[in-house]
Amino acid sequence: MSFFRDLSLSAVVTGFVVVLVGFTSTGALVFQAAQSLGANQAQINSWMWALGLGMGLATILPSLYYKKPVVAAWSTPGAALIATSATGVAGLTMAQAIGAFVVCAVLIVLAGATRLFERLMNRIPVAIASAMLAGVLLRFGIEAFVGVKSAPVMVLTMFAAHLLGKRFWPRYGVVGVLAVGVACALMTDSLKWAAVSVEWATPVWVTPEFSLPAIIGLALPLFLVTMASQNMPGVAVMRASGYDTPVSPVITTTGVINLIFAPFGGYTLNLAAITAAISMGPEAHEDRDKRYTAAVMAGVFYCLIGLVGAIVGGLFAAFPKELIIALAGLALMGTIGNGLAAATRDEGDREAAIITFLVTASGLSLAGIGSAFWGLVAGVLAMVVLKWRKA
Template sequence: MPLPNPLRDLSLSATVAGFVAVLVGFTSSVAIVFAAAQALGASTAETASWIWALGLGMGITSLGLSLHYRLPVLTAWSTPGAALIAASHGISLPEATGAFVACALLITVAGYSGLFERVMGRIPIAIASALLAGVLARFALDAVLATRSAPLLVIVMALAFLAGRRWWPRYAVPGVLLAGIAVALAQGQVHLAGVAVEWTRPVFTLPVFSVNALVGIGLPLFVVTMASQNLPGVAAQRASGYQTPVSPVVGATGVASLVLAPFGGYAFNLAAITAAICMGREAHEDPARRYTAAAMAGVFYIALGLAGGAVAGLFQAFPRELVAAVAGLALLGTIAGGLASALKDEHHRDAALLTFVVTLSGLTIAGIGSAFWGVVAGGVALAFQRQR
């Protein structure tokens, strides 16, 4: 059998899916990253370096891993990790950088040792599917709620989605994006004044290791990244039918974090929400060719990192409601598939439904997000069922 050819496998729908994934991933949480950098006293140049490091880290790992395994492997920065950093007090940027390095070492060991993969191997597919559906359903709800502030924009995009699914399903999401941009331009909601063409310069911060930073940032950053990010990331892969090798992929994100931590790449992990955009039918009808969507997302992330100021301004130019509607509509098919898979097995149905509800709730305990607690709830339900 001939090996896949990335250029031959690439399509317009895959390219748009990669762009939408980057658009959603960047605009949904970049404000938290800026808040994290500012909480550590980072200067404007150092904050720009964070975008440089995060963009390159996500881009290189997504592009390299997707092309190497011919699977849609998309990485992301740790959003709950950024929130944790933003809430820290009394820790300097060099001390936090030392904590980032320690966290990267822990992620690398957890990945390459196979420990994290062994934990994931004990989670049934019904729980994984319910977890994925619960994580993604929040974006569908946000798309609906966006009609309160931009009813015309969201309704036109929804109609474009329905028309696309009816007559050109492969290009439904590109049609939604184009329809949204057209309405936003007509209403004067696209603001390009903040777009400045300039290259981002990396700034090196020498790590300083302190017990306070290691305990206050390093260890919690590792826990929330693995539990709230890598866990649903692997679940998204499995729920979509991709048996991605977990250990080397998670280990690679740890190595990327280790290399880029002094420049602001505080923690990388497997993506779940944005990865689902690249793993759905909207990216490509052929599941074997959807890896090109994740690879293109990697290309866009690299561009984001190299021209952080210009790209950040471009993404910020889109109205918030447009991003919410694109994300919610693009993920509907994946949400439906996850729920169907989660509820198919009657023996796992109660546990899967409990996982879905807890994950969707947005519950946070001890700084760990609802994705982890959803799995815990589903696991407890399974344990009771087996005892019965």
């Protein structure tokens, strides 16, 4: 099989880093969302089972089919929206929330199958998409060095490993940074082994209940925030990284898989942006045509999370937060640089691209929609105004 011929150690490690960063950065928010709906421990485990397997399949299948990196994720703003909707929608029950998840999944399938979303994305200039990508990732690059305050030895040693890796073994740079970070954590006794527990996740079916308040108050906002704040940056990352993966079939696939796992707690699946950028960088594989293997390995690790639940989750939780943040920021440096270079290459698009970058990097959030969407809107408006020609 060509996949195993294309696979490399750096791709395996990058896949692990993708899952490590994605899971540890927002996993707590998913737990909070489930708890806000009154979920018991078995249902919370079921959510992780559904999301893990759902993300894994939605990552593996298109990556193998197109041989291009495609990484799925749960919707982070969606989880926040669920947590707030539990009190905002009167009398919202778990069954009604599950019904809203099903409706949202159907809407995602329709958005992909009708190709409306792809046609919109294909009209966005490369400079704007690249600037949005750089703006989304900037915070992670900055936070990589903020950890010097609380864990100076670990972060500075990881940074030194990053520089040496870039100089002497660029293909395995992320491997070296991860190894050095774990070694520092072991030496400083900062690994929280107590977080690791043996517990298998099992699916718990919840029969969907469809109510108009839940559909209006949760399903529609969940769909809008997922498409605007998650899928749109996800497509921008692919385009800015030079991959022309067909968008509509991928969106449709995530929607169908989402629909299958929704009754078990798989609330929303979408294209990843930040973690996807890790799998599309040179650290994943020196050959860009083989970087899809890093995405496939990320999907495998996501499936493992779904199957073994708290075991892998506890392992991830055992790592110090400074290690995770530094690892993500250092792994994304090349992608941030490439995004800025592509955004500012054309002098005619530079002003609009900078506006996109700044608005996106600001973290602005309006109407429950994140800064990536508003950065895109600001950049497109700026480009229209600056390039408007009088008759």
